Amino acid sequence: PVNMGAQTLMTQGRIKNKSGFSSSDIISNGSCIHVYDNQFMILTDGGKIIDYTAEPGYFIVDNSSQPSLFQGQFKASLKDVWERFKFNGSSPQSQKVYYINTQEIKGIKFGTRNAINYFDSFYNAELFLRAFGTYSIQVTNPLLFYANGCPRNATQVDVPDINEQYLNEFLEALQAAINQMSADGERISFVASKSSTLSKYMADALDETWRDLRGIEVISVGIGSISYDEESQKLINMRNQGAMMQDPTIREGFVQSAVAQGLQNAGSNPAGAGAAFMGMGMGMNAAGGFMQSASATNAAQMQYQQQQYQQAQYQQPQYQQGQPAEAPQGGARMKQPGEWFCPECGTLNAGKFCMNCGTKKPE
Structure with a gap:
């Protein structure tokens, strides 16, 4: 082949003699064609295919015999294509060789x-x-x-x-x-x-x-x-943040972080810390009920999860060696004092607001 690089799909073959490559690309009868691994050699005449080989080695051009048609790994898959594109003319006059790169x-x-x-x-x-x-x-x-x-x-x-x-x-x-x-x-x-x-x-x-x-x-x-x-x-970030907020520990951290950020912003206010804190105090008074309720709800849910974990650990049956284990008794959990079910979504809560939808606790 003249040049078979990593991105080459097809290249033409050239005649090589003792002095180097010949200027002619015409293949004569009796020529020896070298075929390398992962190459498919095609011999043409006037653009039509007259012979080919998929097997590496040396291929001798013999115009007096039938085409060699060495299928190699392609086997019968080339038969139908060969019948469509084979050379049907007289004796070959202008033979050329092409190499197809069969490597990935x-x-x-x-x-x-x-x-x-x-x-x-x-x-x-x-x-x-x-x-x-x-x-x-x-x-x-x-x-x-x-x-x-x-x-x-x-x-x-x-x-x-x-x-x-x-x-x-x-x-x-x-x-x-x-x-x-x-x-x-x-x-x-x-x-x-x-x-x-x-x-x-x-x-x-x-x-x-x-x-x-x-x-x-x-x-x-x-x-x-x-x-x-x-x-x-934006949508992915919003949904991921919403999924994280289902954890009461993360929610409480977010509440406390918001308060701390507000204090920091007030301290850096160029109009003066006094005026900033006055405005912040008014805002906190307005939102204080919600902030306190949110923290209370988070704390109640965290406490409830901890109690559930401890209760499960405490109620885990202890078996003595040699005694058969009894099947655990299942059942629905009863509502505890101070807890209430949200009338909107049915979530069990312990604070003043529903931790799922924000509905205020019924009076």
């Missing part, structure tokens, strides 16, 4: 130009993401690729030469694959770790246009990073 070609970069919509059932919302990464392809039917995937009269084809068309088709299939993952219920935060699943979806989406028409397949897709648009990121 890695590191082809991609990035979504526009955000892709993704419905996440966990957040119960339509989110929008952008994906960046690399993918790899492999020529799985060299005869199809030579006939339908290579530009006419090209002596060498590298990935950048055909990347624009292929990238557009790849991104279209990527969107379909990501939408399929959404339909299957995958969380949006797991997309980057589902490379094998995404590769399978991509291969299925591109089978008709890539594998069946051009003889290439997507082998792997690696997501380097996932980013969200501004509105999606």
Whole structure:
């Protein structure tokens, strides 16, 4: 081969003699063609295929015999393609040799130009993401690729030469694959770790246009990073913060942090600490009932959780060696003195306001 690089799909062979490469690319009868590993050699005449081999080694051109057609690892998959594209003319006049790279070609970069919509059932919302990464392809039917995937009269084809068309088709299939993952219920935060699943979806989406028409397949897709648009990121942050606030310990820390931040802001007020604290005092008087109730509710819930834990530990049956264990007695927990059920949502509370919806305790 003239030049078979890491991103090369097809290159033309050149004649080499004792003094180096010949200026002529015409292969004569009796020539010896060297085929390396992971290469598929095609012998053509006037653009039509007259012979090929998928087996590494030395190939002797013999125009007086039938085509060799060494299938290698491709075996019978090339038979139908050969019948469509084989040479049916007279004696060969202008023979040339081409090499197809059958090794996996890695590191082809991609990035979504526009955000892709993704419905996440966990957040119960339509989110929008952008994906960046690399993918790899492999020529799985060299005869199809030579006939339908290579530009006419090209002596060498590298990935950048055909990347624009292929990238557009790849991104279209990527969107379909990501939408399929959404339909299957995958969380949006797991997309980057589902490379094998995404590769399978991509291969299925591109089978008709890539594998069946051009003889290439997507082998792997690696997501380097996932980013969200501004509105999606705000929604995710809000939902995550809401989930954290279900913990009474975190809620109480948030209340105390808000009070401390207010004191700090008052001390740094350029209008004077006295005026700032006066205004802050008025605000705290107005909101004091809610703040105290919130802290009381948090404390009651934390105390209740601690009591439940201690009670479970205390009631855990102790068995003596050799005695059979008795089945624990189940039952619903009774409402304790001072506790009340919220008339709006039914949550059990111990403070003045419902810890779930904020409804005030009935008088």
